[in-house]
Amino acid sequence: MKEQILIVEDQFVEAEYLRLLLEQAGYGITGIARSVLQAQEMIRDKKPDFVLLDIFLKGKQTGIDLAKLLAVDNIPFVYLSANSNEEVLNAAKATQPYGFLVKPFREKDLLVALEIARYRHAHSLEARYRKETEVRKLLKTIVSETATWTEKLLRIATALQSFIPFDFLAVGFDNIRDPFFKGRCFLRTGFDEYQMIGLHELATITGKSMEVLMALQPPNPVEEMAAFYNGVAFHNICRQPSLRKLFADTFQLHSHLEMPIKLMDRKPFSFCLFSRRPDAYTAEQVEQFERIQFSLMQTIENLMQEEIDEAARSLQRETKTTGRTKTEEGFEGIVGKSHLLLNVFDHISQVAxxxxxxxxxxxxxxxxxxxxxxxxxxxxxxxxxxxxxxxxxxxxxxxxxxxxxxxxxxxxxxxxxxxxxxxxxxxxxxxxxxxxxxxxxxxxxxxxxxxxxxxxxxxxxxxxxxxxxxxxxxxxxxxxxxxxxxxxxxxxxxxxxxxxxxxALRDRREDIPALAYYFMNQYSHKAGKKLSGISENVLRKMMAYNWPGNIRELEHLIERSVLLTKGTVIEDMLLPTVEKKSGIADGEDAAMKTIVENERDYIISVLKKCNGRIWGPGAAAEILNINPSTLKSKMKKLGIKKEYIK
Structure with missing residues (x-):
């Protein structure tokens, strides 16, 4: 059967020329529309397989207005235009066309553009359905695995990560007053690394009591249907105190997608995805999520039927979830764990x-x-x-x-x-x-x-x-x-x-210490020197600098510093003067904490909450999900003494 094409072009000669070319190439023509309204009527009468769409048409509405409607109906379209400026291009790009032909064009250019549009449309559908099938299969296998409740939730989280990316996931946080509450949060800390956060850990991290956390829970589910909120819309729904606002403020989140599911006992159980990007989620992703909703519901119901003593087994099993896995192979030489870099990793994994x-x-x-x-x-x-x-x-x-x-x-x-x-x-x-x-x-x-x-x-x-x-x-x-x-x-x-x-490096400053040490080790080995570290003063200066030359500039400065250093620690680095417009203040305000300082402060805060207890139920090692002996070693390494805990 011939593929049917609608031509939306208000110039009679050009429209007829297109019709002749397409009919000679074996395509069918559903019609020629001169305006957006006429095109809408023709689409209602007969849905085309493709639309060739001029941007500038008769009437108030443009081809870009029609493109937004075509996208909703999943009709692929290719733009035709002789005019382009930055504003028009940005507006056209936002509609995600399947191609763009610049007038005048050859007959072969037109046919090739349609071939590419057909491939891209079919490929996008095929890839989407393939991913949904993979996620459904994975959800089925998770149920039969021998693991704790938390470990299986983590497996579900990693499956969703490849489907709809997130920086923070709250699973089952619908009724924290329930004595059998099993909700968990997962904070992404690396490409395939997550920090598991239960209710007690959340209280420790946020400094809120259990009573305060329970008071933040609304009596009824916030959402009955799947929904997403980006940027301003997300911050508008976070104006009043709530768990969503707490998550957003604590973990610097700027967009949100929520998928509520109803279990057999009618209890609500939601998957709440959050991202640090302000424009992370779309209506298409909500539809994708809805298509796997039933599989998610079956998986959670099956997991809830399993009688597992999670508290007794968590110390033995959950520490295994923080290690790197083979999925990071292929990213060698790229250093960092900032959410912006992890987003790049996600894109590479999808397209490679x-x-x-x-x-x-x-x-x-x-x-x-x-x-x-x-x-x-x-x-x-x-x-x-x-x-x-x-x-x-x-x-x-x-x-x-x-x-x-x-x-x-x-x-x-x-x-x-x-x-x-x-x-x-x-x-x-x-x-x-x-x-x-x-x-x-x-x-x-x-x-x-x-x-x-x-x-x-x-x-x-x-x-x-x-x-x-x-x-x-x-x-x-x-x-x-x-x-x-x-x-x-x-x-x-x-x-x-x-x-x-x-x-840019200035947008992922948290990766600067790791990059600096990576280059220090690389160039000290090359120079035959034995360097053991970088002074806190140098790290602070690097964190305050704006890095107009990005990673290349950092690499060159570290290489120079390695060659100039006479001892075993880089004590000085010649950096250009930090300009005020960089957004980082001078002096103490510029002294952003290093990763080591943050880790030290966090461990001290947990120890204070536990009155200095390291071993036993509810003690610091349990909250931190690490072995007590490992915690003692960390305390010694970080110089944490008992007097700091009081």
Missing amino acids: PTDTSVLILGESGTGKEKIANCIHNLSSRKEKPFVKLNCAALPATLIESELFGHEKGAFTGALDKRIGKFERADKGTLFLDEVGEMPLELQVKLLRVLQEKEIERVGGRDTIKVDVRIIAATNKNLEKEVAEGRFRLDLYYRLNIFPVILP
Whole structure:
């Protein structure tokens, strides 16, 4: 059966030209609409498989307005436009189109764009349903595993993490007054690491009594249906004292998705996902969650029927949940556990196994090439070539030859035949670094290669088929480059299928100490020195600095400091003056606590709550989920004495 296409174009000649091209290519046409209202009527009469959509139409409403409605009905669409500025591009991008054609275009460009749109639409549906099936299967296996209630909840949490990412998850926190309350929270502390937080641990962390926590629980469930709240909406629902507000304030959370389920005994039991990003959740994710709701309900009911003495077994089992697992393989050389970096890991894990093009965005020095390496190493192409080209490092006249190769005698100086990067990367991955620097005339040729999967060497006549996955990177704002005419809109959409945005180092300051020690160990070993640490004064200076050069600047400064250090500890570092506009105050205000200081303060606070008791039920070791002897070792290492506990 022919695929049916609706054309939404108010220019008669262009609309008829499109109709002829599509009919000759074997497509069916459901109609030609001149306005959004006319398009809506045609869609009600006959739902098309695809929509070709001009942005600027007759009437008050634009193609972008119609695109929002198409997205709700899950109808894929491709934009057609000759006009683009940054504001229009941002609005169009927000609707998540399946392609973008810039007028004028060739017949082949149109057909290829539709092929790509068909692939992306089918792939997105297939990937979504595949993930839902995987989660359902995993939920079934969790029930039969030999483990405690808490361990099984953790398994459910990790299954949900791959489905809908979160930084904090509260499970079953619907009735904390119930004497058989089994709710747990999971705070993400690493790629596959979570801190388990029960009611007692929550009281310790927040400094609230059990009575106060119970008073924060509303008498009836807050939500009857699945819902999500981002940014301002989330903070609006957190104005009044509540457990949600407590979670948000304690763990710096800015968005929330809640899935209430009803168990057989009609007791409420909710999965509450929270993220530190203000725009983490969507209506599509709510729908995804609803489709696995029944599987979740069955899993929780089965787990609740098991009679497990959780308190007696938790000390033996729960400490196992904090170790790293093999799922972190492939991220070697990337240091940190900030929520922004973990979000990047999530995106890499999702896209790496596919052949989808990836666009890595971020400031200079944020590690874009390392991320590209990770994507290739985690893909099915990891045994094949990984070829790199820095588009900013070569003159415009040489980039074409570097990419596509040339025949002998193709131009002055072409003394031999040269194989280009595309041919070298066949069956593998091609990394185009600083793609925003590519000249416009070469952007056209690159776009055609990406669409048609074939190249011609400079000076050659034969076409050569290539199978190459593209990973591109840039520190430029490509949307601004498009708006100012320096980057083609259709190439931007072809590369921007799956963007990965790397955070600046100043936005993930909590990773600075770990990065500093990583580079210190690396360069001290290379220099043949035995360095054991970095002074607190240097760490404070690093935390206060704004790092305009990001990780690359930090690495170079650590390397220099290693070479200049005469003792075993880095006591000084020559940093540029911290500007006031960095948002970090001078002096004591800039002295942000290190990870070690935070750990020390936390252990002291727990010990104070337990009146200094280390062993036994309700003692510090139990609350911290570590062995008592391990706790004693930590206290000795951190210099925690009995007088600090009083």
